[in-house]
Amino acid sequence: MGGSGSGIWRSMDARMTVEDCLILDSGKLQKDKLIREGVHFSGSITWTRCSTGEVTASISFTVNTLDPDVAWFELSYTITWKDDARYGEQEQIKERIGLTSTILPWGKRRWWFRCPLVVDGRLCNRRVGKLYHPPSGKYYGCRNCYDLTYESSQEAHRYDGVIASMALDMGITPKEVKRLSRKGLL
Numbered sequence: 001m002g003g004s005g006s007g008i009w010r011s012m013d014a015r016m017t018v019e020d021c022l023i024l025d026s027g028k029l030q031k032d033k034l035i036r037e038g039v040h041f042s043g044s045i046t047w048t049r050c051s052t053g054e055v056t057a058s059i060s061f062t063v064n065t066l067d068p069d070v071a072w073f074e075l076s077y078t079i080t081w082k083d084d085a086r087y088g089e090q091e092q093i094k095e096r097i098g099l100t101s102t103i104l105p106w107g108k109r110r111w112w113f114r115c116p117l118v119v120d121g122r123l124c125n126r127r128v129g130k131l132y133h134p135p136s137g138k139y140y141g142c143r144n145c146y147d148l149t150y151e152s153s154q155e156a157h158r159y160d161g162v163i164a165s166m167a168l169d170m171g172i173t174p175k176e177v178k179r180l181s182r183k184g185l186l
């Protein structure tokens with residue numbers, strides 16, 4: 001394999017899966033008492049890569065829930081770039097994630113993240129229980145923003161390669177190909 005097109009093919013064929021990501025789970029953080037009502041403190045989380053169970057990092061965080069209406073969870077971590085241009089270069093990231101809460105029927109507060117990613121110039125802001133950090137990513141974001149799929153549903157994407165090549169030929173996006181084919185125009 002080689003040539004300029006092969007990289008595109010590869011990334012289209014193998015969709016990112018959540019198992020390859022570092023997951024930030026608000027439910028688990030709450031269970032571990034790292035997110036709870038009326039606190040402002042810093043700490044760290046030991047990170048394991050989901051696919052291998054290997055401990056990869058320890059990241060620092062600060063949580064502030066003193067005012068539940070403007071609560072936040074701020075992460076501080078270092079990423080190592082893996083793309084060719086900046087290979088091996090490290091970058092310090094600070095990412096502040098808004099927290100929001102709902103009151104459960106039995107009166108307990110359940111905390112959620114607000115997805116902090118900006119996609120196409122718009123803040124996602126979805127209320128989610130989990131945020132993901134893909135190997136190639138810089139920030140944590142929701143599943144929708146990163147368009148993740150679960151390992152088990154890869155089967156549903158076995159035509160992605162075909163769709164990607166059609167999209168390349170036609171000079172449109174894979175999404176557009178799917179839309180046109182649903183309408184019976186292809």
Ligand SMILES: [Zn+2]
Pocket residue numbers: 115116117124125126141142143144145146
């Ligand atoms: Zn999002």
